[in-house]
Amino acid sequence: MSSSTVSKLDDLAGLAGAKRVIRQVATGKSAVHALLLYGAKGSGKNALARLLSQAWLCQHPGEDGADGTCRACGAFARGTSADFLYIGPTGPSSIIRVAAIVESKDKDKDDPVPLLEFFRTPPLMARHKVVMIEQAHRMNRDAFNSLLKTLEEPHPHARIVLTTDMISAVPATILSRCLGVACELPTHEEMVRLYPEATPADLLLSEGAPGRTAHVLAHADRYRAIYEFAESLPTRSPGGALVASEQFRSICEGIEKALGCGARAAQAEALETLAIALSRSKTADPRWSQKVLEAHRRVVGNASIGLALDALFTGILAR
Numbered sequence: 679m680s681s682s683t684v685s686k687l688d689d690l691a692g693l694a695g696a697k698r699v700i701r702q703v704a705t706g707k708s709a710v711h712a713l714l715l716y717g718a719k720g721s722g723k724n725a726l727a728r729l730l731s732q733a734w735l736c737q738h739p740g741e742d743g744a745d746g747t748c749r750a751c752g753a754f755a756r757g758t759s760a761d762f763l764y765i766g767p768t769g770p771s772s773i774i775r776v777a778a779i780v781e782s783k784d785k786d787k788d789d790p791v792p793l794l795e796f797f798r799t800p801p802l803m804a805r806h807k808v809v810m811i812e813q814a815h816r817m818n819r820d821a822f823n824s825l826l827k828t829l830e831e832p833h834p835h836a837r838i839v840l841t842t843d844m845i846s847a848v849p850a851t852i853l854s855r856c857l858g859v860a861c862e863l864p865t866h867e868e869m870v871r872l873y874p875e876a877t878p879a880d881l882l883l884s885e886g887a888p889g890r891t892a893h894v895l896a897h898a899d900r901y902r903a904i905y906e907f908a909e910s911l912p913t914r915s916p917g918g919a920l921v922a923s924e925q926f927r928s929i930c931e932g933i934e935k936a937l938g939c940g941a942r943a944a945q946a947e948a949l950e951t952l953a954i955a956l957s958r959s960k961t962a963d964p965r966w967s968q969k970v971l972e973a974h975r976r977v978v979g980n981a982s983i984g985l986a987l988d989a990l991f992t993g994i995l996a997r
């Protein structure tokens with residue numbers, strides 16, 4: 679289930695502790711105005727941040743968050759809420775610029791309203807004005823400093839939820855003004871219960887993250903092909919490097935078809951998954967996953983996929 683289709687707290691896998699906190703905040707039992715949800719990629723923190731945003735906007739929130747039926751909820755679901763502002767990293771460097779927080783020279787014509795301007799007016803139809811900042815650690819220093827001012831003197835109607843998978847990169851001044859909520863990955867037993875159809879290989883490739891598991895299961899044949907390929911590598915001879923390269927290329931094409939993404943993105947995804955499979959394999963050489971990640975970097979940096987794979991498997995199989 680992707681984060682955009684989850685509409686109730688109960689629909690979100692795992693995260694029992696975090697959901698308890700969110701219920702308190704959403705129903706107004708806790709008057710916190712800024713939260714930072716942190717946890718590994720795929721833990722569900724962004725889906726949870728959206729659910730909290732909607733609950734803050736909703737005119738009649740209950741124990742399970744927003745009611746989903748009021749006008750504020752309707753506008754949020756259609757993506758037209760004037761009381762909700764989403765901020766995320768943009769551009770090739772994936773940075774949240776200061777223009778996202780405060781009116782500045784640095785402004786781009788496609789930039790949404792900056793956060794400070796957004797909070798200046800009261801909500802139109804929702805209970806609060808809500809800003810969600812995804813990947814908050816990607817803010818540059820000016821952006822952090824501007825955000826700090828808002829956190830120090832919040833408008834009564836202002837609510838902010840930040841998410842990050844790199845809490846160590848968020849300045850302490852920000853951390854001390856937000857309620858930090860850990861979004862922990864489920865235990866292996868919980869994952870088996872949540873996804874009874876997942877094979878051990880599916881769970882291994884998902885690295886225990888529910889968001890990732892749903893994705894892997896939706897394209898299970900393609901991902902299992904990568905797992906089987908990884909398991910076959912230790913049994914191959916040095917002469918088989920070019921055959922392996924050829925086979926892995928067709929696996930990349932399969933991923934590209936399944937995900938409907940560009941060739942380069944599919945190759946990057948396939949190589950990253952191969953690195954995960956090799957790093958968990960009992961028979962593979964522990965250095966192989968490192969070599970795969972090097973090839974991944976070259977491919978992302980626009981190297982020819984054919985040359986990168988030939989060099990990779992020649993290196994691996996030569997031992």
Ligand SMILES: [Zn+2]
Pocket residue numbers: 735736737738739744745746747748749750751752
């Ligand atoms: Zn509502």
